[in-house]
Amino acid sequence: MQRAEINHYATLGLDRRCTLAQIRAAYRVLAKQHHPDLNPDSPAAVQHTQELNAAYEILCDPEQRSAYDRELDAPKKPAAKTRAAKIEQNIFQDVNLRLEDFLRGTTREVRVNDPANPNGAEFYGLVIPPETAPGTRFRLPRDEPFAGGFVQLRVKALPSFQFKVRGSDLRCDLKIKPERAVQGGTEMIHGLTGAMLRVQIPRGVGRNEIVRVPNEGLPKPRGGRGDLLVRITYRIEVRVTRPSGR
Numbered sequence: 001m002q003r004a005e006i007n008h009y010a011t012l013g014l015d016r017r018c019t020l021a022q023i024r025a026a027y028r029v030l031a032k033q034h035h036p037d038l039n040p041d042s043p044a045a046v047q048h049t050q051e052l053n054a055a056y057e058i059l060c061d062p063e064q065r066s067a068y069d070r071e072l073d074a075p076k077k078p079a080a081k082t083r084a085a086k087i088e089q090n091i092f093q094d095v096n097l098r099l100e101d102f103l104r105g106t107t108r109e110v111r112v113n114d115p116a117n118p119n120g121a122e123f124y125g126l127v128i129p130p131e132t133a134p135g136t137r138f139r140l141p142r143d144e145p146f147a148g149g150f151v152q153l154r155v156k157a158l159p160s161f162q163f164k165v166r167g168s169d170l171r172c173d174l175k176i177k178p179e180r181a182v183q184g185g186t187e188m189i190h191g192l193t194g195a196m197l198r199v200q201i202p203r204g205v206g207r208n209e210i211v212r213v214p215n216e217g218l219p220k221p222r223g224g225r226g227d228l229l230v231r232i233t234y235r236i237e238v239r240v241t242r243p244s245g246r
Contacts, residue, residue, distance in 0.1 A: 008055035008068065010141045013107075013125040016069065020060065026127045027056045029107050048123065088116075089142065089149025096158045097128070099165070099192055102218050105130035110140065110151060117145065124151060133168060133221040157218070163192065168226030170217045174199060175233045181205050191216050191228065205232050 009016055012026040031052050032038075039045035058064045095108060105128055112122040124140045132155060140151040157165045164171040174189055184203035191197040191213075199211055209232050217226025 006051060006054075007072075007141050007143050008058055010124050010143065011051050011055040012059070013127040013138075013140060015139065015141065016072075023056065023059050025129075026125070027052060029127055030125045031056075033107055033109075044123075052125075089146045091142075091149075091151045093151065093153055095126070095153050095155050097155050098158055099160050099163060099170075099218065101128065102132050102134060102155070102157070103130060103193065105132065110153070112142075112151060114146075119144070122151075126153060128155060131219045131223075133219045134165065136221070162190070165218065166229070168218045168220045169229055170226065171229045171231065173233055174211075174230045176201060178234050178237055181207075181232070181234050189230065192218075197228070199230050201232065207233060207236070 009018065012018075012023060012030065014022060014026055018026075031049065034045050034048045034052065036042070036045050036049060058068050091112060091114075093110075097106065107128065108126040110124040110126050112124070114122065122143055126138060126140065128138075134155060134157050136155050138153045138155075140153070141147075142149040142151060162172055170192065172189070174187060176187060180187065180201055182204065184201050184205070187199045187201055188196045189199055197213055197216060199213060201211065202209075205211070211230045211232060213228040213230060215225045216228035219225055
């Protein structure tokens with residue numbers, strides 16, 4: 001693949017509507033991840049770093065970016081269009097993330113091994129910003145000869161030992177003593193971020209009853225966070241004694 005054919009937006013995991021602030025943020029994250037000092041003896045890291053630097057230099061300069069956008073919009077060679085029309089251009093894939101990654105953000109390197117690509121493997125950077133909701137979809141523009149196609153990615157939550165995911169809500173169990181269930185009061189549990197959370201136990205709470213802790217779940221698609229749903233469990237005391245007088 002010639003350097004002129006590299007999609008600088010895809011290198012940074014962005015689309016053409018991105019802002020200057022998004023370009024700078026994506027570059028900082030990816031440049032740190034792929035820096036040769038952190039990836040010794042890796043020619044791929046060196047190449048990826050060079051591509052990141054080139055993308056940053058062009059897209060951060062208004063004049064160079066305008067010229068590059070015009071180049072992207074220029075008509076392609078008929079032969080290339082004919083070839084692209086004969087093959088499937090779009091790819092769909094799920095990306096599994098840890099629950100913490102939805103809150104703090106993360107990056108992924110996307111490698112596409114398409115037998116129809118004469119240039120070999122394709123590499124794209126995916127930047128997942130903080131406060132991303134489960135189910136969010138990302139579209140990365142593909143390079144030649146698949147210009148016009150996308151790698152479409154949907155982020156999903158990996159199973160967790162402590163929490164179960166219901167949309168943007170999280171569920172967990174809390175075992176309490178029977179005395180607490182009778183009297184009510186406060187119990188402490190670890191939240192998603194590791195911080196301790198107060199769970200207010202109602203007096204006479206029933207087994208398997210749900211106590212809701214607001215805004216301690218995963219991010220919602222339209223902003224804010226879901227809730228933490230705490231299922232209360234306890235052991236019911238049963239005593240079996242000999243009848244009196246026998």
